[in-house]
Structures are given as C-alpha cells and as structure tokens.
Amino acid sequence: MKIDSLGVINNISQRACSHFDERPAQCDISLLVIHNISLPAGQFNTPYVDDLFMGCIDCNAHSSFSDLEGLKVSAHCFIKRCGEVIQYVPFEKRAWHAGRSCFAGQQNCNDFSIGIELEGTDTINYTDAQYQSLAALAQAIMQRYPKITASNIVGHCDIAPGRKTDPGASFNWRKFFNLIE
Template structure:
C-alpha cells in the first residue's frame, strides 16, 4: 500500500472531512497513535463513527450522543471490524484525534502524530482482520515517515494518561508488533 506525496493511502476508501488543519511542521510527523471508538459504546457496524468524523452525526439518535454536540474530531484512518479502512484526513495534515496530550515532553501530539481509530472497545478483542489492516497501514506509514519507528507507536492511553484508556487491555500489542516485524 502506497502513500502519495499528499499523504493519501492508495486502495483505501477516502472520506474527506473538514475536521483538520495544517501541521505546524510537516517534517515532524514522528508518532503513530492507536485509538478505539464505537458509537454507541460497544456497538459495532453502525454509521455513527463515520458521521461523527464527517461532522454530520445526529446527536438525538442515541441518548449517549448528547455530549457529542458541536464536537469536532477526526482521525486519519478508521479500521472497521471487517478490516475495511477509511481515510478521513491526509497524513500530511493535522487530524484532531489526540486532544490534550503529551509524548516525551512534547505537548499537543496532534501536531506531530498520525491517529488510527480501530472500531472497538477497551475490553472487546479486536478482529484479526483489523490487526492485518493496521499492520499494512502502519508499515506504509513507517516507510513514508521514517521518524515513526516501532518504539514511536503508542496508544491514546500513553499520550493522555488518566484521561484516556484506549486502545485498552484488549489490544494485543505483542501480536501487532510481531505482525509488523513479519511484514518487513
């Protein structure tokens, strides 16, 4: 899978959203952050994650959505349980996925990171198809952005401890890193 000069993945569905802006320094893309999301919480295969990232979610569609009103968030990519990937924001641009965050004393991780959301929860096992797609996309990202190494692939919980817990205890880091190494 290739990434073009604009930071767009080949062979991945593109759903351009408006929830992004310019990075302060395009040359400083140096962190990959793994997240999880499901809307409503614990429900998979709904249209609501896509609608959230596209800014079109109906906050009256479910009682738990009331706190999403006027929320402007995005991820670079979203990987469904089936392994299907959608790219919302080119990697060259700053997606709004990390919120208040810090990594190795550098604040505002959105400035220098790429965010990938997995359809899931902290406690439900992720599908093998998701790990396969995540591995392929991560490998492509590492080739295009060499400052991202395995040691600079982290969970949302690592950059916002106490505030975020994803991708959670259900994410199998050893499996993912082994798959990443095998793809070399």
C-alpha cells in the same frame, strides 16, 4: 499500501472530512497513535463513527450522543471490524484525534502524529482482520515517515494518561508488533 506525497493512501476509501487543519511549519511526523471508538459504545457496524468524523452526527439518534453536540474530531484513518480502512484526513494534515496530550516531553501530539481509530472498545477483542489491516497500514506509514519506529507507536492512553484508556487491555500489542517486524 502506498502513500503519496500528500499523505493519501492509494486504493482505499477516502472520505472528505473537514475536521483537520495544517500542521505547524517544519513539523516532522514522528508518532503513530492507536485509538478505539464505537458509537454507541460497544456497538459495531453503525453509521455513527463516520457521521461523527464527517461532522453530521445526529445527537438525538442515541441518548449517549448528547455530549457529542458540536464536537469536532477526526482521525487520519478508521479500521472497521472487517478490516476495511477508511481515510478521513491525509497524513500531511493535522487530524484532531489526540486532544490534550504529550509524548517524550513534546506537547500537542496532533501536531506531529498520525491517528488511527480501530472500531472497538477497551474490553472487546479486536479482530484478526483489524490487526492485519493495522499492520499493513503501520508498515506503509513507517516506510513513508521513517521517524515513526516501533518505539513511536503508542496508544491514546500513553499520550493522555488518566484522561484516555484506549486502545485498552483488549489490544494485543505483542501480536501487533510481531506483525510489523
């Protein structure tokens, strides 16, 4: 994978999400945040995650979607169960993935982080294809943004403790870190 100067990955699906804005001036991208998402919860290979990030989710499509009404959220990338990577927001822009968050004393992690969503849940194991794609993506990100080191790769749970739990106990951190060494 190659990442260009605008933060766009070559040779993967690009979706023109509008849920992003500019990063603060003089911002160093220095954190990679791993999340999980499935809509409805625990169901995979549905169109709803894409619809949410694209701002066109039908909140009447499932009873659990009522709290998504008007929500504006995005991730830089989404990795499906099959390992396919979709980019929604260029890395040079601020995606809206972390919410209220703090890392190493610095608030508002969206300002300086890249957010990657894995199609999954806290309790269902991720696929080997997802680990392979995430590792390749993380290596490309680390090469393009050298302030992101292994110690600056965290779960959403680490930057929003008590509020978020993802990527959950089902994420095998050791396996992931072994793949990016």
